[in-house]
Amino acid sequence: MPDTVRLDHRIIYDIVEPGSRVLDLGCGNGDLIYLLAKEKGARVQGIELSEEAIYRCVEKGLSVFHSDIDSGLSEYPDRSFDYVILNQSLQEARRADFVLREALRVGKKVILGFPNFAHLYARLQLFFAGKTPITPSLPYRWYDTPNLHFLSVSDFRDFCREKKIRILTAYFLGTKRRVRFWANLFALNAIFVVSPSA
Amino acid sequence: MFGKKGLGIVETKSFEFAQKPHELVLESGRKLGPITLAYETYGELDSERSNAVLACHAISGDAHAAGLHPGDKDPGWWDSMIGPGKAFDTNKYFVICSNVIGGCKGSTGPSFANPKTGKPYALDFPMITIADMVHAQRHLIDHLGIDQLLCVAGGSMGGMQVLQWVASYPERVRAAIPIATALKHSPQQIAFDEVGRQAIMADPDWREGGYYGHSQPEKGLAVARMIGHITYMSDKSMEEKFSRRLREKNYSFKFISDFEVEGYLRYRGDNFVRRFDANSYLYITKAMDYFDVSGDKLIGSGETVGARFLVIAFHSDWLYPLYQSQEIVRQLKMRQVDATYCEIQSTYGHDAFLLEVEEETHLIKHFLDKTYQGYDVRSHDA
Numbered sequence: 001m002p003d004t005v006r007l008d009h010r011i012i013y014d015i016v017e018p019g020s021r022v023l024d025l026g027c028g029n030g031d032l033i034y035l036l037a038k039e040k041g042a043r044v045q046g047i048e049l050s051e052e053a054i055y056r057c058v059e060k061g062l063s064v065f066h067s068d069i070d071s072g073l074s075e076y077p078d079r080s081f082d083y084v085i086l087n088q089s090l091q092e093a094r095r096a097d098f099v100l101r102e103a104l105r106v107g108k109k110v111i112l113g114f115p116n117f118a119h120l121y122a123r124l125q126l127f128f129a130g131k132t133p134i135t136p137s138l139p140y141r142w143y144d145t146p147n148l149h150f151l152s153v154s155d156f157r158d159f160c161r162e163k164k165i166r167i168l169t170a171y172f173l174g175t176k177r178r179v180r181f182w183a184n185l186f187a188l189n190a191i192f193v194v195s196p197s198a
Numbered sequence: 199m200f201g202k203k204g205l206g207i208v209e210t211k212s213f214e215f216a217q218k219p220h221e222l223v224l225e226s227g228r229k230l231g232p233i234t235l236a237y238e239t240y241g242e243l244d245s246e247r248s249n250a251v252l253a254c255h256a257i258s259g260d261a262h263a264a265g266l267h268p269g270d271k272d273p274g275w276w277d278s279m280i281g282p283g284k285a286f287d288t289n290k291y292f293v294i295c296s297n298v299i300g301g302c303k304g305s306t307g308p309s310f311a312n313p314k315t316g317k318p319y320a321l322d323f324p325m326i327t328i329a330d331m332v333h334a335q336r337h338l339i340d341h342l343g344i345d346q347l348l349c350v351a352g353g354s355m356g357g358m359q360v361l362q363w364v365a366s367y368p369e370r371v372r373a374a375i376p377i378a379t380a381l382k383h384s385p386q387q388i389a390f391d392e393v394g395r396q397a398i399m400a401d402p403d404w405r406e407g408g409y410y411g412h413s414q415p416e417k418g419l420a421v422a423r424m425i426g427h428i429t430y431m432s433d434k435s436m437e438e439k440f441s442r443r444l445r446e447k448n449y450s451f452k453f454i455s456d457f458e459v460e461g462y463l464r465y466r467g468d469n470f471v472r473r474f475d476a477n478s479y480l481y482i483t484k485a486m487d488y489f490d491v492s493g494d495k496l497i498g499s500g501e502t503v504g505a506r507f508l509v510i511a512f513h514s515d516w517l518y519p520l521y522q523s524q525e526i527v528r529q530l531k532m533r534q535v536d537a538t539y540c541e542i543q544s545t546y547g548h549d550a551f552l553l554e555v556e557e558e559t560h561l562i563k564h565f566l567d568k569t570y571q572g573y574d575v576r577s578h579d580a
Contacts, residue, residue: 033575034575043577043578044575044576044577051540054540055557057538058508058540058561061568061575063506063537065538065539066539075531075532080534
């Protein structure tokens with residue numbers, strides 16, 4: 001794998017077993033699924049909202065559907081994918097809980113990556129400056145953010161407990177490397193691997 | 199369009215089949231034969247016969263998809279997409295286009311002589327369907343020695359033929375590109391077709407279809423075409439193209455074409471009358487209205503197909519709206535078919551499939567190249 005690959009993509013790459021069936025919800029330019037398909041022989045399908053990104057995916061030979069992720073899954077039978085990836089896209093979905101529930105239905109496992117709103121920088125900005133935080137993983141201003149939902153590592157753990165979602169593994173990311181301690185304070189991004197509890 | 203050289207002079211050929219007693223049995227149960235298909239080909243068939251692309255035309259199209267006929271100044275209807283270096287690159291692919299049966303551009307249709315009487319069929323011509331058109335094309339593909347088509351592509355009614363190819367001959371299609379089309383005509387689409395047909399049939403010159411030897415029902419056919427053109431554009435594209443601009447300085451206060459849009463529609467209507475047969479218009483619109491490969495009819499339940507799909511639709515196309523293409527994609531997802539879907543931003547309405555060349559080229563070129571060369575990434579097990 002080339003060194004230029006993003007840290008979150010590296011982590012997800014390591015999670016996915018060779019030959020898996022993968023659905024990437026909000027696949028962007030398709031860099032991650034291209035890597036998974038090429039290097040791990042994964043069978044990949046993307047869903048993406050941006051027309052420009054669709055062209056980039058088609059250039060790579062990827063199969064991709066032009067759609068938002070809020071309405072994308074009802075046609076798929078239960079457990080039709082080994083992994084459903086929601087990397088940096090769930091927080092932009094209108095019905096985040098519905099999308100995650102659908103992902104958990106069609107995927108045996110769901111890989112979920114999101115920015116942690118409770119990072120130290122965010123807390124300091126909110127507490128001392130009294131301003132909406134801007135961090136490396138939440139780089140937008142209040143008026144131009146695509147994010148509709150803001151959550152922390154702790155929020156997501158609570159959510160899983162409430163919804164009976166099983167957390168299989170969790171990875172916490174700083175700017176360049178993984179964060180091992182006090183994730184809710186020091187992680188800029190989190191990647192959870194979850195499955196339905198039953 | 200991109201400064202690329204075109205195909206130059208091309209010629210229409212014809213293929214005859216379905217001689218007695220091997221007539222083509224139509225979906226209606228009636229028989230048709232002998233059948234002539236007018237067709238053109240561009241590029242060279244490779245030694246494995248694996249690079250053949252079938253382009254399917256829309257309602258008013260013909261076999262002349264690309265290149266120039268001697269003396270013509272306008273090239274074929276999809277010349278922007280077919281040619282050296284274009285989306286369907288004739289340096290790589292062998293592109294075939296044939297006029298549908300029921301048409302009036304060299305293939306057997308209502309204006310053809312009925313072998314029983316020696317006179318034009320007129321309304322004795324049997325009703326045909328999209329499936330019948332595709333079965334006839336399949337005879338041509340057999341004749342050309344091609345077992346499997348690399349790709350079947352087309353927009354609008356051409357897209358219906360693409361879907362029908364997959365429904366009828368799934369093992370003979372490696373890639374399918376249905377553009378701005380539908381699994382079935384909606385009541386709105388049937389309604390527009392019916393208004394067009396009624397305009398033709400209400401014209402006294404129609405003579406119950408038996409106008410051959412006289413002038414054809416020009417008024418009715420022109421009105422049908424005018425209605426068609428309205429449905430091919432969008433409110434926005436009409437605003438951009440005509441707005442309320444007048445042909446003269448002031449209102450005439452007479453029933454003549456004051457507005458540019460009126461002049462345009464009349465011009466389009468009059469032009470169409472010179473190149474299209476009114477009975478063909480009736481038969482072909484009816485074939486589109488009968489078309490229905492919804493539900494299990496495209497791919498049977500519990501089955502799948504090996505063909506890859508590239509489904510393309512356009513914003514502002516209100517004749518074949520996005521939801522109809524989304525329905526195609528829904529069927530493909532349910533059957534676990536390898537598919538890509540793109541909704542192209544456009545203000546051209548249904549006409550976009552002939553006009554949004556750059557975007558379509560980008561998608562089709564890469565999609566076709568990956569299908570032909572073999573691709574290293576897959577969405578499904580081969």
